[in-house]
Amino acid sequence: MRPSTASTSLRLRAVGIDTDAENVAYLARGCAACRIDALRAASKVAIRAEGALDDAEPLLAVLNVVDGAGIVGADELGLSQQAFVLLGLPEGTAVRIAPAPRPASLDGVRRKLQGEPLDLAAMRAIARDVVARRYTRSEIAAFLVACGRDDLERDEILALTRAMLETGERLDWREALVVDKHCIGGIPGNRTSMVVVPIVAAHGMLIPKTSSRAITSPSGTADTMEVLAEVELPMERIRRIVERERGCIAWGGTARLAPLDDLLISVERPLALDSPGLMVASILAKKLAAGSTRLLLDIPVGPSAKVRSLADAQRLRKTFEHVGRAMGLHVEVTITDGSQPIGRGVGPVLEARDVMAVLANDPEAPADLRAKSIRLAGRILEFDPDVRGGDGEALARDILESGRAAAKMAAIVDAQGRRPVPLAPGRLVAEITAPRDGRVTGYDHLRLARAARHAGAPASPGAGLDLFVRLGDAVRAGRPLYRLHAETPGELDLARRWCEADPGIAIA
């Protein structure tokens, strides 16, 4: 094939296009390299430095052919941002290209598509190739669909977890007991981590919490914490903070802990695939990579939660425990009530307000957020061999009521970098009222979350909603159910129209 001849030498050029999980190579149409057999738009090419050995691992990228001027010249090979970084060669380097070999691990994807379970070797090979960006987004989608269709067997979930862990970095805190807390998500508000971490750290246990930003929700723990302090911290700084304070609440994206998971999620999210097996591997791999040894996992169950029946929750619990045990992570699952939001605020600023009210022992603080946080913190405190079983909750309450949790939170916020000017809730408001008299009988979590997003959360931190009613409350027609906060009239209007069509709270 022509690529093997010397005639296709090209000069490397960085093209400042962010193509996310997929490497893209840009070639000028009509250039000599473009005439290579088997190269066409959207085919995959293999890229090596001129003079590199044939058996050196090439960079693979999807080919985009360029007609316009200014992006690549006829003797240039352009690479998208991530691909350029991955190749690691300076601009102007002589490179050659060839049709890409099919990643051998795709045979595993194919077998999985035919219904065969994948073993550890196959999962490892897939993980390695995905992380090295040798898969196109379509190939990643094929893998995800293959995994999601009949869901994964337990041993496959274990193999995927291991493969995820092996392809990323892993933190080592050099302590025997490193605790963590995670919720599978789906419940508006529910910002318990920001109460639990200061309680547990105040007790002296190591709880280096790395959190995510919102993907489809109105706020992730990292977004809410960012209302108070910096969360995008270099790993070394996180390490120093945790050494001094025993805890942190930082964004996990800066550490390259589970790059495979990040790549899978970037394809999975738009496809809206729903695979419990992938979720278990994703959560446990991140926790293991973060160096946790004991994890308290919150599975809320409710009619509009991610898990809708106790039977499903029990099944999921067993899978978490099984995989965790095999990987050396003690997982304790708590199945909680997911029938209504936790706390009043939904959106970064409004949630942070609730958290700080709980920590300040404000009598007006949301009782449900306080109670749930104490319960979860108590369970974690009992991971400490010096805390007697059953004493955790009382201890957690004491740490909170004594003000030690609030002091610890202040210290963590200062260490991470306190936001100089506090943020306020969005100044534009609209109240959404009950359409009739009756009692609150249910919440549509997705609808409420979308309402908060329409209002601008999390991009506008002050946007979101403030809930006034709880399950079972009597309401009167025309009285407010919740208040929308936004920062622009357009967003307020969009959210209001959304809520007026259906407020997401059932009244009967």
Next chain:
Amino acid sequence: MRPSTASTSLRLRAVGIDTDAENVAYLARGCAACRIDALRAASKVAIRAEGALDDAEPLLAVLNVVDGAGIVGADELGLSQQAFVLLGLPEGTAVRIAPAPRPASLDGVRRKLQGEPLDLAAMRAIARDVVARRYTRSEIAAFLVACGRDDLERDEILALTRAMLETGERLDWREALVVDKHCIGGIPGNRTSMVVVPIVAAHGMLIPKTSSRAITSPSGTADTMEVLAEVELPMERIRRIVERERGCIAWGGTARLAPLDDLLISVERPLALDSPGLMVASILAKKLAAGSTRLLLDIPVGPSAKVRSLADAQRLRKTFEHVGRAMGLHVEVTITDGSQPIGRGVGPVLEARDVMAVLANDPEAPADLRAKSIRLAGRILEFDPDVRGGDGEALARDILESGRAAAKMAAIVDAQGRRPVPLAPGRLVAEITAPRDGRVTGYDHLRLARAARHAGAPASPGAGLDLFVRLGDAVRAGRPLYRLHAETPGELDLARRWCEADPGIAIA
């Protein structure tokens, strides 16, 4: 959400990047529109002209965020080539963008993933959205994987065929009998269409053959015909040629006959999915779109062919017949011997040489290519109500031996545009020899095809291989099995090393 406010108006710009089946939108990082919640690299955006109604169907595109200068400015929205054409607005038009709604037809993909069959309405909705480029390549992959996994039921294949046909143009030849011939492929050489078409057209039947170029093989019928004549002809010219000559052998890609199929193939090919159901829909939709009323379909069966057992071939035959009948296309299937290549040459020039030798009644012409072509042509001639059943083959032989087929081929070549200077086989040659004494017991079609591609076919038309031995022949160690032809030393060397590792011909 911010997109609904007026602040995100952008000026449209054409970015000359060919992104194949996927629309891509380019936005400068940090521009106002980029700050829209839910917009991030690789998410999908909806694009409308400023002032367009909210319920106007937007163009959907995958977002690539641009850091470099020169591609898009801060107030511009760039679109890749196909996306720009599809939007159909001039550069500089004010447009606004918003997070893309999820195409509703993805619910069908999701149901299919869960094992439910898809009905015509669901297939139609998917087809419409794919052709309008509302699917990302990942979403198309999810659909293909869903279809391929347990393969499609007959009614689903029928629904997909209908949906493919409805989303493209359709030729109407205004005659009751329009014949065609198709082979499902996979056999090196086997260039029977170029003998069959002149025989059938010389008899006066209408056979407007549109062929494909090689995708993974060393040559498609269009590539081989291009050795002799132009094949990329505008539809109007094909129509005039067919009116005068009753037949043609042109490339089918210039007519927009089955755009859905083209899009599916562009994603399916790199994934190397293997779904008989998708293949049946793809072939029949193209034939129906080309205006055929009667189709002879060649299914070669052999140990390294696409179909490996007679039982599989029979099953495939029934599916073709069933779907064809329901769509008003009479399909006659012929199951042929696919245990060895047909003809001697593999690669455009070498195959064209074999075809012309058969048409010229050259005694040295490959007997298998001649015999198979006469048999197939005979079956098609019997579609003519004036030809008695069983007489077709004798009639075909007579048309060939009388020189009328050769004369018809000359007329078709002249009408399409004869290549002024004939092409010769690649001037660099290497003989691949038998490693031991014995008899030829089998052919590895894929390996021989790869050998011809390594030698440069089809991009170098003279490249390929010339076979000297047939199944059952006695061979001596060191005597040639075939000769490689190439046009560059690098390609010859690559092909030779490939063949010397394993010649693709079994000797025992």
